[in-house]
Amino acid sequence: MATIKDITKDFGTLYHPKYALLFHESKDNNTDVYVEYFDMDGNGNPINTHPLSVREANRLSKALNTRQEKDNAFLKPKAILSTNILHIDPSVDKGLGIWYTKAQHRQLFFIESLGIPNGKTFVPSMLWKADKHSLSVFALKDERRPTETTKLYHAPFFNIYENDKVCMGTVNTDIQK
Numbered sequence: 213m214a215t216i217k218d219i220t221k222d223f224g225t226l227y228h229p230k231y232a233l234l235f236h237e238s239k240d241n242n243t244d245v246y247v248e249y250f251d252m253d254g255n256g257n258p259i260n261t262h263p264l265s266v267r268e269a270n271r272l273s274k275a276l277n278t279r280q281e282k283d284n285a286f287l288k289p290k291a292i293l294s295t296n297i298l299h300i301d302p303s304v305d306k307g308l309g310i311w312y313t314k315a316q317h318r319q320l321f322f323i324e325s326l327g328i329p330n331g332k333t334f335v336p337s338m339l340w341k342a343d344k345h346s347l348s349v350f351a352l353k354d355e356r357r358p359t360e361t362t363k364l365y366h367a368p369f370f371n372i373y374e375n376d377k378v379c380m381g382t383v384n385t386d387i388q389k
Contacts, residue, residue, distance in 0.1 A: 233248070248263060249264040287308075347377065350365060
């Protein structure tokens with residue numbers, strides 16, 4: 213007979229029942245609902261049954277209101293921003309960031325069918341603009357922090373369209389919280 217192996221430690225976060233709600237409604241066309249609130253004991257059994265209070269309903273409403281949390285959390289920094297970040301628009305509709313990187317030697321990789329060898333190459337200073345749906349990149353003439361009047365150049369990469377947007381190929385751009 214095979215031995216049983218306890219793998220619960222591999223599940224990740226383990227949640228334990230803390231509260232339970234029981235919704236009651238009548239069998240007629242009455243739309244009134246009565247909600248009972250249960251605390252749970254250490255074994256996950258319901259105890260301390262009572263009608264759902266306004267305070268408990270508000271706490272439940274806040275826990276379930278994930279859309280507002282998601283909308284308000286977009287591009288909100290949790291720390292001091294790096295000096296290379298030029299602009300952040302955290303609005304739900306636009307949500308974009310603009311930053312720059314200084315010139316550097318970078319490892320570039322190419323698919324074999326292009327006939328271009330992988331290797332390190334010089335990449336100029338770059339200005340990056342990303343929103344929820346696209347990424348644009350521009351080359352800069354020097355390493356100074358760009359301003360509104362800094363002249364932008366076409367980035368020296370193959371996958372950049374004439375409008376300076378990056379071809380994302382099969383990259384999933386569905387932004388999570």
